Amino acid sequence: MPPTSEILTAERILEATEEVLRRHGPAKATVVDVARALGVSHGSVYRHFRTKAALREAVTKRWLDRTSESLAGIAADASRDPRQRLGDWLAALFEAKRRKAGDDPELFATYMVLTDENGGAVAEHITDLTGQLTRIVRAGVDAGVFTAADPAATARALFQATGRFHDPGYHREWELPGVEDEFDAVVGLLLRGLGV
Amino acid sequence: MPPTSEILTAERILEATEEVLRRHGPAKATVVDVARALGVSHGSVYRHFRTKAALREAVTKRWLDRTSESLAGIAADASRDPRQRLGDWLAALFEAKRRKAGDDPELFATYMVLTDENGGAVAEHITDLTGQLTRIVRAGVDAGVFTAADPAATARALFQATGRFHDPGYHREWELPGVEDEFDAVVGLLLRGLGV
Structure with missing residues (x-):
C-alpha cells in the first residue's frame, strides 16, 4: 500500500x-x-x-468555495449582533476578493478565464453567498433591528449593491486610494436603509 | 459658398x-x-x-454626453420632490444604458472598445453624472428629506451601489427576467438609507 x-x-x-x-x-x-x-x-x-472540462470546473468551484467557506463562520456567528455581522461579512468578502486579486495576480487572471467558462459554478457560488446574507438579514429581522419583507430579495439587493467591492470585474479599482471610504459609504447607506 | x-x-x-x-x-x-x-x-x-486618437476620443465623448444630457433635465427639475427626482434619475440612467445596449448591440460593442481606450472621457462622464446626483442629494438635504453629511460622497455611493444597472460590463444582465425587481429593491434600500 x-x-x-x-x-x-x-x-x-x-x-x-x-x-x-x-x-x-x-x-x-x-x-x-x-x-x-x-x-x-x-x-x-x-x-x-x-473530462478536462469537469476538471476545470472542479478547480474553479474549489477556488470559489475557499471564499464562501471563510465567510460562513461570520454568517453563523450569533454572538455578533446582526448589524455588526452584516458589516463584518461584507468587509470580509471585499477583503478576501481583494487579497486574491492582489496577492497572486497571475492566478487571479487564470481564474477570471475559468469563471467565464464555468457559469454554473459561479451561479452556485453566488447562491451560496446570498444564502449566507439571507441568514444574516433574517437574524436581524428576528432581532427587530432590520426591516425586510422578503429577506432573500433584500440579501440579493445587498449583494448587488456592493458588487463594486467583490465582483472581480472591478479588481483594478480595489487598489485605488479612497476605495475603503467608498466601501464604508455604500455599506453605511445600506445599513441605514435596512434599519427599522 | x-x-x-x-x-x-x-x-x-x-x-x-x-x-x-x-x-x-x-x-x-x-x-x-x-x-x-x-x-x-x-x-x-x-x-x-x-489625430485619429483625438477623433476617436471625441466620438466617444459625444456618445457618453448623449446619456448625461438626457438626465440633466431630471436633476434640475425642482418641481419633483427630491426622492422622486432621485428615483426617476436612476431609472432613466438604467433605461438609457439598457436601450443603448439592446437597440444596437454592434454599436454598443464598438463603444465598449472605445471607452476602454478613452479612460479620460469615461472619467469625465462619471464626474458629470455624479455631479448631477450631488445636486439631487443637496436638494433633498435642503428640503429636509435626506440625511447626508457629505452630499458628493453620498452621490458617489449611490452611483456605485447602482452600478449593476448602468455599468456597461453588466449589460447581459439587463435582459434577464426579474432585473427590474432587482433594480427596485436596490433603489428602495438606498432611498430608505438616505431618509431622515
Whole structure:
C-alpha cells in the first residue's frame, strides 16, 4: 500500500491542477501536464474527473468555495449582533476578493478565464453567498433591528449593491486610494436603509 | 459658398465617424474611411481633429454626453420632490444604458472598445453624472428629506451601489427576467438609507 501522501485523491489532483494552471496559463494547461506533475498516468486523473472540462470546473468551484467557506463562520456567528455581522461579512468578502486579486495576480487572471467558462459554478457560488446574507438579514429581522419583507430579495439587493467591492470585474479599482471610504459609504447607506 | 448642409462641421465628422465605426468596427475604421464617407480629403478631417486618437476620443465623448444630457433635465427639475427626482434619475440612467445596449448591440460593442481606450472621457462622464446626483442629494438635504453629511460622497455611493444597472460590463444582465425587481429593491434600500 502506498503511503497516505501518495494516494491519488481528488484534492491532490485539484492542487496539482491549480499549480499547472498557474505555470502554463489556462489556454495551454492540459490533463497530461497535471498527470505528469503528479507522476501518474492521465488515465488515473480521468478516473477522478471524466473530462478536462469537469476538471476545470472542479478547480474553479474549489477556488470559489475557499471564499464562501471563510465567510460562513461570520454568517453563523450569533454572538455578533446582526448589524455588526452584516458589516463584518461584507468587509470580509471585499477583503478576501481583494487579497486574491492582489496577492497572486497571475492566478487571479487564470481564474477570471475559468469563471467565464464555468457559469454554473459561479451561479452556485453566488447562491451560496446570498444564502449566507439571507441568514444574516433574517437574524436581524428576528432581532427587530432590520426591516425586510422578503429577506432573500433584500440579501440579493445587498449583494448587488456592493458588487463594486467583490465582483472581480472591478479588481483594478480595489487598489485605488479612497476605495475603503467608498466601501464604508455604500455599506453605511445600506445599513441605514435596512434599519427599522 | 457650399449649402449649409455641406459645410464640414465637427458634428458632421463625428456623425460620419460613428457610421464608419458601425460599419467597419473599431479595429478597422480609419480616418480615410471617414473622409471618404463625407466626400472630402482626409486633410479636411484632420483640420478638425488633429489625430485619429483625438477623433476617436471625441466620438466617444459625444456618445457618453448623449446619456448625461438626457438626465440633466431630471436633476434640475425642482418641481419633483427630491426622492422622486432621485428615483426617476436612476431609472432613466438604467433605461438609457439598457436601450443603448439592446437597440444596437454592434454599436454598443464598438463603444465598449472605445471607452476602454478613452479612460479620460469615461472619467469625465462619471464626474458629470455624479455631479448631477450631488445636486439631487443637496436638494433633498435642503428640503429636509435626506440625511447626508457629505452630499458628493453620498452621490458617489449611490452611483456605485447602482452600478449593476448602468455599468456597461453588466449589460447581459439587463435582459434577464426579474432585473427590474432587482433594480427596485436596490433603489428602495438606498432611498430608505438616505431618509431622515
